[in-house]
Amino acid sequence: MKDKKLIILYVLMLVVGLALLFTKSSPPAVVESPVEQQAVAEEPKIELPKxxxxxxxxxxxxxxxxxxxxxxxxxxxxxxxxxxxxxxxxxxxxxxxxxxxxxxxxxxxxxxxxxxxxxxxxxxxxxLLALKEGNYMFPFKLEKMDFYLTKNLKSGDLVDLYLFYSDETVRTRNNNEEGKLVSPSNDFAKNRIKPIIVGKKILYIDLGDEFDPNFQKNDTGQIQLELSNQEIKLLRTLMTNSKIMIYPSIYKKNVEDGLRSLSDKEKKWPLSDKDIFLEKQKRINLLKGN
Incomplete structure (x- = not known):
């Protein structure tokens, strides 16, 4: 009798358990907001270097x-x-x-x-860097007519220096005619130029003073050249009583020894054997006129 009661009890417990299992309500579904859905859908962006x-x-x-x-x-x-x-x-x-x-x-x-x-x-x-060992900076003052150089040349470009002179005939006290070198000459037909230093490098160009109230420049500035001691001695001596002119160089490379004459094809004036000056009775052949 007891066994039957236990069996019935087990059956009732099983029925109640099954009833509870099928009647239990499922949890409400979670609805994602549009923002959350978009965040899940989009992949994270990788910042590429610009x-x-x-x-x-x-x-x-x-x-x-x-x-x-x-x-x-x-x-x-x-x-x-x-x-x-x-x-x-x-x-x-x-x-x-x-x-x-x-x-x-x-x-x-x-x-x-x-x-x-x-x-x-x-x-x-x-x-400090542009100067080669043993060379010096030398300022060449520009005249107003030389201003074109500052517009067409720059640091590192090369220039040639010429002596502007003429061989003029003068009468002495004995009424004899004598040749005399002057620089410059008033007679255009007798004017000559002689290359004295060629292929020299411009270190930099100083444009000089600013314009005055009348928009005029009293000083067009100067070009700083790189010259050797010997070249400076020659140029500075000639500049005491002669006219020196500067032109863009016909040389493509810097000439270490600028105390050389231009080639024959560059000689534009008649040749002359006159000495431009003597130094302690020693002829300076580099200054033969041409």
Missing amino acids: TEMISVAFAKHTINKKTILTKDDYYFKSIEVDKDSSEKSKYITDSAEIDAYVAKNHIAKDSFIERSFIASPNSPDYL
Whole structure:
């Protein structure tokens, strides 16, 4: 009898359990908001670095220290750089930022030229680096008619220096005619120019004073040349009582010894065997007129 009661009890418990299982309410569904759905749907964005292409100056060949740079020393090549990179400021992107500058150290071929590698013609470093050992700076004062030079020449360009003179005939006390060299001459037909120093480098151009209230310049400035001690002695001596003229050089490269004559094809005036002056009775053949 007891076994039957236990069986009935178990059956009732099973029925009640099954009833509770099927009648239990399921939890309410969670409805995602549109914002949450969008956040789940979108993948996180990856910030890509912002880059740009710029033209950078590179060395055409190995550039030695103290070289005044020209277009023959560098070229421009496009490279990709980060727009926000602080290193972008070290690159040279314009020929105006490198042309006529001087190299502060050796620069390897095909390497890009940093701003720190070169010195501006207006900087103190330039004057120290541009001068070759044993040479000196010499200021050549420009006249108003020479102002064209400042517009057409720049640091690193070459110039030639000429003596402007003539061989004039004068009468002595004995009523004899005698040849006399004067500089300059008032007779155009007798004017001659003689190259005395050629192929000399311009270190920098000083434009002189600013315009006055009448928009006139009393001083057109000067050109600083690189000359040797011997060249300075000759030029400075001649400048005491003669007319020296400066012209753009016909030479493509700097002439170490500028005390040489131009080639025959450059001689425009009749030849003369007159000595321009004597130094301690020793003839200075370099000053033969032509």
